[in-house]
Amino acid sequence: MDQVTRILPGESDAVLDPVRARMPEGFRRIGIGQGWWAMVGELDAKLAALDPDYSVRQVKADFGRLDYVTTTTVTGDDLVAFRAAVRAAEIASSRMCEACGAPGSSSVEGGWVGVYCEQHGGADVVTAT
Numbered sequence: 376m377d378q379v380t381r382i383l384p385g386e387s388d389a390v391l392d393p394v395r396a397r398m399p400e401g402f403r404r405i406g407i408g409q410g411w412w413a414m415v416g417e418l419d420a421k422l423a424a425l426d427p428d429y430s431v432r433q434v435k436a437d438f439g440r441l442d443y444v445t446t447t448t449v450t451g452d453d454l455v456a457f458r459a460a461v462r463a464a465e466i467a468s469s470r471m472c473e474a475c476g477a478p479g480s481s482s483v484e485g486g487w488v489g490v491y492c493e494q495h496g497g498a499d500v501v502t503a504t
């Protein structure tokens with residue numbers, strides 16, 4: 376995947392609010408670093424094209440990888456495409472610095488597994504709230 380455009384914290388709402396709006400009220404925390412925000416925004420747009428009413432149960436980083444849990448009512452080829460889009464984003468995240476979106480690799484910092492480029496190495500991750 377190409378490197379994504381970095382989104383600054385002040386710009387995150389425009390990208391992540393459509394995702395938050397799909398989450399249950401009171402459980403709208405998006406626990407991923409800003410390096411992944413643009414990718415998640417793109418994923419939401421792809422999924423919305425397949426199912427405008429799909430819902431999001433959870434968005435977090437889990438063992439250095441995006442965990443994007445959804446519920447959808449689409450079936451057949453659309454469901455195949457829907458699942459493939461989620462899986463592609465989850466796989467892409469495992470090679471994308473969670474701080475800046477640059478190519479990265481999995482590392483362990485203080486017992487926490489994350490994906491970071493050489494520059495970040497586990498520091499400076501701004502997480503959406």
Ligand SMILES: [Zn+2]
Pocket residue numbers: 472473474475476477491492493494495496
């Ligand atoms: Zn980085």
